[in-house]
Amino acid sequence: MAVNRKKLILDAAAKSFSQFGYKATTMEQVAKIANVGKGTIYTFFTNKxxxxxxxxxxxxxxxxxxxxxxxxxxxxxxxxxxxxxxxxxxxxxxxxxxxxxxxxxxxxxxxxxxxxxxxxxxxxxxxxxxxxxxxxxxxxxxxxxxxxxxxxxxxxxxxxxxxxxxxxxxxxxxxxxxxxxxxxxxxxxxx
Amino acid sequence: MAVNRKKLILDAAAKSFSQFGYKATTMEQVAKIANVGKGTIYTFFTNKxxxxxxxxxxxxxxxxxxxxxxxxxxxxxxxxxxxxxxxxxxxxxxxxxxxxxxxxxxxxxxxxxxxxxxxxxxxxxxxxxxxxxxxxxxxxxxxxxxxxxxxxxxxxxxxxxxxxxxxxxxxxxxxxxxxxxxxxxxxxxxx
DNA sequence: GAGTGACCAATTTGTTCATCTGGTCATTTT
DNA sequence: AAAATGACCAGATGAACAAATTGGTCACTC
The missing domain is CATH 1.10.357 (Tetracycline Repressor; domain 2)
Known part of the structure; x- marks a missing residue:
């Protein structure tokens, strides 16, 4: 594990939620910011x-x-x-x-x-x-x-x-x- | 003036506002409850x-x-x-x-x-x-x-x-x- | 001249449909 | 084999347009 993917996702999500709010943040956006495939998010979190x-x-x-x-x-x-x-x-x-x-x-x-x-x-x-x-x-x-x-x-x-x-x-x-x-x-x- | 039209309108409006709220109350509705023509309301009140x-x-x-x-x-x-x-x-x-x-x-x-x-x-x-x-x-x-x-x-x-x-x-x-x-x-x- | 309701502009509401999004999973990468 | 991925799908969303409604006016009636 070169990078902590979970933390990457959490940081990306926090950033996006802060900038656009909950509703306007898409999982795809989070994935993109985190440099991670969308599916990966779902290996750490059940849902949005x-x-x-x-x-x-x-x-x-x-x-x-x-x-x-x-x-x-x-x-x-x-x-x-x-x-x-x-x-x-x-x-x-x-x-x-x-x-x-x-x-x-x-x-x-x-x-x-x-x-x-x-x-x-x-x-x-x-x-x-x-x-x-x-x-x-x-x-x-x-x-x-x-x-x-x-x-x-x-x-x-x-x-x-x-x-x-x-x-x-x-x-x-x-x-x-x-x-x-x-x-x-x-x-x-x-x- | 047999009846106080203004009071009639006020009572009707109060009734409708109470029942349906401000937005859902139409001037036509108020007129109907008050038994008054819609135009009459506007002789007593500038607007809704x-x-x-x-x-x-x-x-x-x-x-x-x-x-x-x-x-x-x-x-x-x-x-x-x-x-x-x-x-x-x-x-x-x-x-x-x-x-x-x-x-x-x-x-x-x-x-x-x-x-x-x-x-x-x-x-x-x-x-x-x-x-x-x-x-x-x-x-x-x-x-x-x-x-x-x-x-x-x-x-x-x-x-x-x-x-x-x-x-x-x-x-x-x-x-x-x-x-x-x-x-x-x-x-x-x-x- | 007080009262009225047909009328109108403007807003609101309902509908449609193309796009988007959350979540899955077969496939690829490590 | 385990982890990561993105194409894919059903359902949600919202833009755009049409239809209906509503606040307010005013020519007309009584």
């Missing part, structure tokens, strides 16, 4: 969807690493959540692949893409959930449903970063951090 | 979009009334916000018209519908914003950007009521009230 799935799986792994790197044990729970979420969402924003994915989800609604996007979201929630559980155990935050709390954290973050931007001037990183702390940790109540 | 707009305007008015009715000066700010929001979202859920609207927005993305949905949302935020401003003045809550806070309140509420339901068992009224209080007022922080 599985090939796609494997790339997403990879993405999830990288995102987790990003998040993990951003965590600093000396900082508070809320500070770490903020840092991790910020990095995660920035990661999404910076990677052509995720941008194309989100775009295709909204504009075309390709089922396979829809499924993967929710999968990624579920993974993020699951990841935060773990951190929430630890924080509760450590007594860093109040008792609460970890999954629901993780879910709300993500939602609040997305609202602050993406939704607010749609009709208002974007918030900067510091503002987002402060607002996240205000709304989720300190609360609006004065006491 | 304006007719639609007037019905939405009406909806907003009714929603405001609903909210206003639910407010009790003896209760705390957060309690009132919760009562108003709950009533508002329940109203949305209960009215075929709003359901069809939301459905059409997601499934077809009819531009006129998209515009109206954001208009309704903007109105809700603006309404909450006023209440937030008063609460800040009265010292009932911390100082914060009233519009952003109103925006976040709505987002958090929608997340609790609609988004969470998509993949989990729905929260009941009491749970929503408590969670809303936890996340937005008390905060996750223990101190």
């Amino acid at each position: 969807e599985e090939l796609f799935g494997e790339i997403v799986q990879n993405l999830i792994f990288e995102m987790k690493q990003e998040a993990e790197e951003s965590i600093d044990v000396n900082l508070s729970f809320y500070e770490n959540v903020h840092r991790a979420l910020y990095r995660l969402l920035k990661y999404r924003l910076e990677h052509q692949f995720t941008i194309k994915l989100l775009q295709e989800e909204k504009e075309i609604g390709t089922p396979a893409v829809l499924e993967m996007v929710s999968k990624v979201e579920a993974e993020i929630v699951s990841y935060i959930k773990e951190k929430v559980e630890i924080a509760i155990e450590k007594g860093e935050i109040r008792k609460c449903d970890p999954e629901l709390t993780a879910f709300m954290m993500l939602k609040i973050y997305i609202a602050l970063i993406f939704d607010w931007e749609k009709r208002h001037k974007p918030l900067n990183k510091k503002e987002i951090a402060e607002l996240f702390q205000l709304y989720l940790f300190k609360g609006l109540s004065k006491f | 979009e304006e007719l639609f707009g007037e019905i939405v305007q009406n909806l907003i008015f009714e929603m405001k009334q609903e909210a206003e009715e639910s407010i009790d000066v003896n209760l705390s700010f957060y309690e009132n916000v919760h009562r108003a929001l709950y009533r508002l979202l329940k109203y949305r859920l209960e009215h075929q018209f709003t359901i069809k609207l939301l459905q059409e927005e997601k499934e077809i993305g009819t531009p006129a519908v998209l515009e109206m949905v954001s208009k309704v949302e903007a109105e809700i935020v603006s309404y909450i914003k006023e209440k937030v401003e008063i609460a800040i003045e009265k010292g009932e809550i911390r100082k914060c950007d009233p519009e952003l806070t109103a925006f976040m309140m709505l987002k958090i509420y929608i997340a609790l009521i609609f988004d969470w339901e998509k993949r989990h068992k729905p929260l009941n009224k009491k749970e929503i009230a408590e969670l809303f209080q936890l996340y937005l007022f008390k905060g996750l922080s223990k101190f």
